[in-house]
Amino acid sequence: MNDLLKVSIEAAINAGKKILEVYENEFEVETKTDNSPLTEADKRSHHAIKDALAPLNIDLLSEEGKLLSYEERKNWKKFWLIDPLDGTKEFIKRNGEFTVNIALVENGYPVAGVVHVPVTGKTYYGSAEAGSFAFTYDPNSSASIEDYINNASKLPDAQAPAVYTVVASRSHNTPETESFIEERRKQHGEVESISSGSSIKLCLVAEGKANVYPRLAPTMEWDTAAGHAVAKFAGCNVYNYETGKELEYNKENLLNPWFVVERN
Structure with missing residues (x-):
């Protein structure tokens, strides 16, 4: 599980870089068949994640991938469930409140997950074995993913709000x-x-x-x-x-x- 988490954290951060390449420039917005918006950033993130996770040989379901029928996936015991760019509306508004979501699902429930916020670098991850943690990724730092994981803060890292x-x-x-x-x-x-x-x-x-x-x-x-x-x-x-x-x-x-x- 630790190896799977490390690969998915790395994949989320790299996908975030692909998203920011689009975010920092002018981009077009398409409309999908369900009337939800789609940008080049969604597509680049999807392909970056798919390529990163492919060597693990675990089934994958992504919002921006092929929509598989229930017959094709109903017997999956373990699979990756991905939203390459969650919050496309926030991306279009340029308010920074969008994420990369990568989850590992087993027998109908998530057993691990990574949520990465490209604009701030804030990265949350959790697993059944280790608990949940967060760190802030700095693209200008020479620190490795292992360094970030070893120094991550265990969640919750705040007391319950006074109100x-x-x-x-x-x-x-x-x-x-x-x-x-x-x-x-x-x-x-x-x-x-x-x-x-x-x-x-x-x-x-x-x-x-x-x-x-x-x-x-x-x-x-x-x-x-x-x-x-x-x-x-x-x-x-x-x-x-x-x-x-x-x-x-x-x-x-x-x-x-x-x-x-x-x-x-």
Whole structure:
């Protein structure tokens, strides 16, 4: 698992470099069949990750790869689940709140995950064996990936917020989310709300900077698997809003149910 994590961390950081090559210049925006945006950065990141992980001979499902039928993937016991650029809308807005997500899923649940924020270099990773950690990658440093891993901070690296804090989506807030926050306000009194884009929201709960992240709006499996791993192995629950059960992956329909990320 340590070797798989190292390779996936390296892949995420290198994909982030490919994304920044596009981000720092003018770029065109295409529209996919589901009306979501697509840029050259999404494509470059996808190919960089796919090439990096290919020698490991583990099945791979990527948002920007071939959309495989359930028949083709239903018997997968282990596979990579990837979003090469999570938060394309934030990328287009140039607010920096987008990530590279790489998760390793076994028997329907993430067992390892990496979330890398290209603009800041902040890199979160976690596994069932080791727990969750974070470091900030500096492209101008001579430090190796091993150096970063050896000096990473264990999560959570912050005390629980003094005021109960809810993190919400920058681009996809809903009336249901507002109702959720109001319910928590009744329970906890004062409630602070913070916003962010992409899978950074799951990582804010993992870090201890927020108590809960309700996602009462649509997401896909590749949006959440890596952040799910980071949050889970940092001591958080990632559960179906309706059933209370842990979020599952490689379903026939890759659309996630509404879910909540909450620190125990």
